[in-house]
Amino acid sequence: MSEPVVRLRDVWVTYRxxxxxxxxxxxxxxxxxxxxxxxxxxxxxxxxxxxxxGRVCLGLTAxxxxxxxxxxxxxxRLRNRRGQLSVVLQFPEWALNPRLRCGRSVEEPLVVLGVxxxxxxxxxxxxxxxxxxxxxxADRLPGQLSGGQxxxxxxxxxLVTEPRFIVFDEAVSALDVSVQAQxxxxxxxxxxxxxxxxxxxxxxxxxxxxLCHRIAVMREGEIVEIGPSERFYGQPEHEYSRALLAxxx
Amino acid sequence: xxxxxxxxxxxxxxxARERHAVALDAADLTVExxxxxxxxxxxxxxxxxxGMAIGRxxxxxxxxxSGDLLVDGHSVFVxxxxxxxxxxxxxxxxxxxxxxxxxDPTMRAGRQVALALxxxxxxxxRELLARVELPDPDRVxxxxxxxxxxxxxxxxxxxxxxxRKPLALIADxxxxxxxxxxxDRVMETLGxxxxxxxxxxxxxxxxxxxxxxxxxRVAVMYGGRPVETGPxxxxxxxxxxxxxxxxxxxxxxxxxxxxxxxxxxGSPPVLAAxxxxxxxxxxxxxxxxxxxxxxxxxxxxEGRLVACHFAEAMLAERHAVEETKP
Numbered sequence: 001m002s003e004p005v006v007r008l009r010d011v012w013v014t015y016r017x018x019x020x021x022x023x024x025x026x027x028x029x030x031x032x033x034x035x036x037x038x039x040x041x042x043x044x045x046x047x048x049x050x051x052x053x054g055r056v057c058l059g060l061t062a063x064x065x066x067x068x069x070x071x072x073x074x075x076x077r078l079r080n081r082r083g084q085l086s087v088v089l090q091f092p093e094w095a096l097n098p099r100l101r102c103g104r105s106v107e108e109p110l111v112v113l114g115v116x117x118x119x120x121x122x123x124x125x126x127x128x129x130x131x132x133x134x135x136x137x138a139d140r141l142p143g144q145l146s147g148g149q150x151x152x153x154x155x156x157x158x159l160v161t162e163p164r165f166i167v168f169d170e171a172v173s174a175l176d177v178s179v180q181a182q183x184x185x186x187x188x189x190x191x192x193x194x195x196x197x198x199x200x201x202x203x204x205x206x207x208x209x210x211l212c213h214r215i216a217v218m219r220e221g222e223i224v225e226i227g228p229s230e231r232f233y234g235q236p237e238h239e240y241s242r243a244l245l246a247x248x249x
Numbered sequence: 250x251x252x253x254x255x256x257x258x259x260x261x262x263x264x265a266r267e268r269h270a271v272a273l274d275a276a277d278l279t280v281e282x283x284x285x286x287x288x289x290x291x292x293x294x295x296x297x298x299x300g301m302a303i304g305r306x307x308x309x310x311x312x313x314x315s316g317d318l319l320v321d322g323h324s325v326f327v328x329x330x331x332x333x334x335x336x337x338x339x340x341x342x343x344x345x346x347x348x349x350x351x352x353d354p355t356m357r358a359g360r361q362v363a364l365a366l367x368x369x370x371x372x373x374x375r376e377l378l379a380r381v382e383l384p385d386p387d388r389v390x391x392x393x394x395x396x397x398x399x400x401x402x403x404x405x406x407x408x409x410x411x412x413r414k415p416l417a418l419i420a421d422x423x424x425x426x427x428x429x430x431x432x433d434r435v436m437e438t439l440g441x442x443x444x445x446x447x448x449x450x451x452x453x454x455x456x457x458x459x460x461x462x463x464x465x466r467v468a469v470m471y472g473g474r475p476v477e478t479g480p481x482x483x484x485x486x487x488x489x490x491x492x493x494x495x496x497x498x499x500x501x502x503x504x505x506x507x508x509x510x511x512x513x514x515g516s517p518p519v520l521a522a523x524x525x526x527x528x529x530x531x532x533x534x535x536x537x538x539x540x541x542x543x544x545x546x547x548x549x550x551e552g553r554l555v556a557c558h559f560a561e562a563m564l565a566e567r568h569a570v571e572e573t574k575p
Contacts, residue, residue: 046431146292146516147292174425176291176292176455177291177455177456177457177496177499177500178291178495178496178499178512178513179291179512180499180500180501181499181500181501181510181511181512182512184501184510185509185510185512204501206458206500206501206502207501209501209506210501210504210510229506230506233505233506247433248458248502
């Protein structure tokens with residue numbers, strides 16, 4: 001079997017305390033694997049450590065204790081991982097420079113990697129087509145697009161380097177129901193085509209179980225349950241998962 | 250006693266330099282006293298325009314072309330400045346999408362709430378903050394908005410909205426900028442305060458599942474007017490309008506493992522003038538010739554108002570499906 005894209009072993013993240021403020025464990029002893037072509041859902045309430053764990057997987061926060069491997073190798077320096085991992089955030093406005101034309105925004109990660117201009121042009125056009133956008137969008141500014149179109153541009157930008165791993169942090173939470181369905185289907189189709197591993201962080205258990213292969217439930221920094229998403233259509237094992245499910249549906 | 254809020258054939262258009270967009274297309278809506286009603290629809294369906302029209306909180310480029318909107322028997326469009334101020338101050342409370350833009354960043358929360366109360370002492374402010382379930386009201390009073398979490402700031406906004414015991418609370422996507430677990434609790438607080446004060450609550454939202462938990466009646470908006478209005482259980486369990494059904498199918502939550510969600514094809518229309526046909530027809534899987542020729546008017550079908558030529562057929566289809574199930 002090939003190595004998982006991301007492997008965490010007994011990872012702890014401790015935020016240093018200050019005067020009068022005790023140190024705080026945001027993530028406690030988390031171990032998990034994400035395989036290529038697999039989406040792992042991460043659900044839990046606010047403050048449960050979801051986003052911190054996402055940052056660890058992206059190499060933005062170093063674990064205080066424990067180890068993290070990327071494609072079987074120690075993670076190393078972020079600089080050496082350029083183009084291999086990516087993130088899509090809740091609001092596409094956070095990812096897109098309002099003064100850059102969308103085509104340029106999608107192109108930027110390739111510029112950093114030193115891809116030739118001709119090759120860049122080809123890949124941007126192909127990528128926009130993959131996410132279901134008209135080529136004319138490349139000449140528009142983010143402010144001239146609808147929310148769903150902007151999130152597609154942000155996804156195109158995240159995918160243009162063909163990363164091995166993507167974190168979706170509340171990527172569909174700000175979208176209308178119908179647009180949300182379109183974007184969820186888009187992520188599914190793109191994954192089937194490109195085979196990246198993904199971590200889908202969300203508080204929306206309904207959208208998560210629809211998109212993901214497996215779901216991990218987080219509470220107070222610990223993963224209390226991890227299992228195939230089919231289980232979340234029936235009766236999850238942990239009572240906290242059941243409570244989350246009951247609250248959502 | 251008459252209905253609290255009544256929109257009658259209200260048409261509102263936004264006049265831009267080149268384009269003229271009809272946001273409300275002869276919308277009819279009634280909000281009773283002491284009820285909670287949700288206006289649901291995609292962006293561009295006109296729900297915000299209708300909600301904000303209740304307090305005439307519309308941008309300057311919005312123009313009323315016909316129809317009227319009455320709050321407690323008085324038209325908001327003929328009201329003079331003083332009357333309008335009194336209406337907004339004493340009869341209506343607004344809760345907006347983002348609490349951080351609704352609050353004054355340069356003023357401590359306690360002082361803002363005191364102003365909303367009309368210059369009250371600290372004790373009254375503290376009581377009010379406790380009523381919206383803010384823990385440690387004293388700390389909140391001393392805090393500037395940026396020192397509060399999103400959920401806490403929204404509770405401060407709610408406290409200000411209910412400060413003058415309004416007859417109606419209008420909440421525009423009150424939880425869209427908040428975290429999930431906080432969302433439900435904020436909605437519960439809003440619902441409890443509504444019930445206690447016997448005010449009416451109008452929720453504007455695109456989240457059908459949230460609406461199902463927190464509203465009594467729902468009005469599904471499309472193309473600038475409600476297309477299906479009725480009790481939540483009835484409308485969401487047995488939709489009689491194809492758009493309501495499409496919205497329900499598009500949302501994750503009802504599907505079985507392995508099923509694919511069906512987004513609604515196409516995008517909501519931007520109307521240049523009054524629609525002379527069904528505005529949903531271009532996206533509707535059930536459309537017939539008549540749909541693009543005649544404008545469906547709302548009519549009563551099985552305990553709700555529906556603007557669709559084929560509402561009965563929709564319901565019959567549903568019944569047939571249920572009968573064939575084992």
